Amino acid sequence: MTMIDLGGGVEPMTAADIKIWARIDRVDEDGLIANLIRAARETIEATTGLVLARRTFRLALDPVPSDGWVEVRLSPIVGVTSITAYGADGTPTVFGASEAVVERVLGIEAIRLSLAVRMAAANGVEVEFEAGFAVGMVPENLLLALRTIVAASYELRAAVDPSQQPAVLPPLARSLLAPYRRVRI
Numbered sequence: 001m002t003m004i005d006l007g008g009g010v011e012p013m014t015a016a017d018i019k020i021w022a023r024i025d026r027v028d029e030d031g032l033i034a035n036l037i038r039a040a041r042e043t044i045e046a047t048t049g050l051v052l053a054r055r056t057f058r059l060a061l062d063p064v065p066s067d068g069w070v071e072v073r074l075s076p077i078v079g080v081t082s083i084t085a086y087g088a089d090g091t092p093t094v095f096g097a098s099e100a101v102v103e104r105v106l107g108i109e110a111i112r113l114s115l116a117v118r119m120a121a122a123n124g125v126e127v128e129f130e131a132g133f134a135v136g137m138v139p140e141n142l143l144l145a146l147r148t149i150v151a152a153s154y155e156l157r158a159a160v161d162p163s164q165q166p167a168v169l170p171p172l173a174r175s176l177l178a179p180y181r182r183v184r185i
Contacts, residue, residue, distance in 0.1 A: 001070070002060040006128070009055035011037050012138045013146060022151045032162060033154065039165045040149035044142060048180040049073050052142060054132030056081065059111070062124030068113035070127070073182075075109040077102045078130040083113070085121035093120045100127060145176040 015033040018024070024033070041052050051074050061070060064085075079102060083095040099114040111127060133139075152173075153165040160167040 004058040006056040009053035036153045051132035059127045064121040074131045082128045084126045086123040088122040145173040148173040
């Protein structure tokens, strides 16, 4: 299984939001702050499996599970947008979004592919779907964690290269993210 982030979406906070919260008056570092927001969002998403900025993903599967059940480790899944199954000779067959169902069972988000898709997918399938919170719908605890991570990263901007940020996950951010972490046994 390969997951590809196709992008899109709007960051859950703007540089202006962060600057107000962190009491930053400078205007010459807005680009840096925007990069720190992106890095903090990516860290939160990797830690929790929650997609903070709604965007499109492509899931490539080969082989396709015989029952059509595909667990997706991203949430919340909004819906499937397209499905392409590849036949034995590599010929693609495009299916509509109605050939897959988003299921939520016991805290697991999954996509169930129809029998028609599974039968056509001798050489795999690609499923495009949208996941993430709508603008303005990210839980406040996650936004506070994002603010805290960006503020700490901003303070360390001279000590740590921007490509290595966030260098520190403050204790407050850790405690705010803890209830959202997925733990697997």
